[in-house]
Amino acid sequence: xxxxxESGPGLVKPSQTLSLTCTVSGASVSSGDYYWTWIRxxxxxxxxxxxxxxxSGNTQYNPSLKSRLTxxxxxSKNQFSLNLRSVTAADTAVYYCARRYLVAAALDSWGxxxxxxxxx
Amino acid sequence: DVQMTQSPSxxxxxxxxxxxxxxxxxxxxxxxxxxxxxxxxxxPKLLIYTASTLQSGVPSRFSGSGSGTDFTLTINxxxxxxxxxxxxxxxxxxxxxxxxxxxxxxx
Numbered sequence: 001x002x003x004x005x006e007s008g009p010g011l012v013k014p015s016q017t018l019s020l021t022c023t024v025s026g027a028s029v030s031s032g033d034y035y036w037t038w039i040r041x042x043x044x045x046x047x048x049x050x051x052x053x054x055x056s057g058n059t060q061y062n063p064s065l066k067s068r069l070t071x072x073x074x075x076s077k078n079q080f081s082l083n084l085r086s087v088t089a090a091d092t093a094v095y096y097c098a099r100r101y102l103v104a105a106a107l108d109s110w111g112x113x114x115x116x117x118x119x120x
Numbered sequence: 121d122v123q124m125t126q127s128p129s130x131x132x133x134x135x136x137x138x139x140x141x142x143x144x145x146x147x148x149x150x151x152x153x154x155x156x157x158x159x160x161x162x163x164p165k166l167l168i169y170t171a172s173t174l175q176s177g178v179p180s181r182f183s184g185s186g187s188g189t190d191f192t193l194t195i196n197x198x199x200x201x202x203x204x205x206x207x208x209x210x211x212x213x214x215x216x217x218x219x220x221x222x223x224x225x226x227x
Binding site: 004046047048049060062063064096098100104105106107108109110111112113 | 152154156161162163165166169170173175207209211214215216218219220221
């Protein structure tokens with residue numbers, strides 16, 4: 001059974017960097033079958049795809065966030081991470097990590113989500 | 121960007137009913153449409169991918185259809201555990217956008 005678990009601070013100050021980590025168990029982030037993905041849902045709004053990272057380190061970012069985003073992969077810890085710079089209140093959301101299965105082109109496993117509030 | 125419009129936004133139904141949820145994309149996404157179920161406080165769960173393929177372990181009362189811009193999720197013979205929020209997602213072009221969700225409630 002694949003499990004993904006998000007971790008990180010629940011409160012971030014405006015203009016600072018939001019850093020989240022997703023720890024994967026039951027699967028390897030080195031697998032060539034998956035893209036490791038971040039999604040978020042601001043309060044009262046739709047889910048928003050943030051982007052993904054592949055085992056090679058290749059990334060795809062949502063163009064609306066690209067200038068502030070960096071993803072990374074730590075194969076030794078079986079984790080992947082998100083850094084979002086210069087946050088504002090608009091970045092307040094529940095953040096999910098998920099696994100996109102290449103063959104299905106779908107997110108077949110998700111974390112439960114972590115709530116992040118941007119506030120001073 | 122591809123816009124996904126899901127309807128209805130909420131739906132009341134009874135155990136044993138058949139319900140249909142629709143999702144429309146602003147441009148053709150071929151068959152790259154996925155359906156998910158989410159219950160409060162839980163991780164979303166993949167139900168259907170590429171419009172009509174049932175994810176392993178998902179009951180056969182769930183089915184999906186459509187291609188191009190119009191898609192449907194049908195749940196036959198609603199069970200108590202089916203009351204949840206459902207949302208669609210297109211996986212044809214980046215950014216992979218989501219519908220706004222349909223909350224299925226017990227009548």
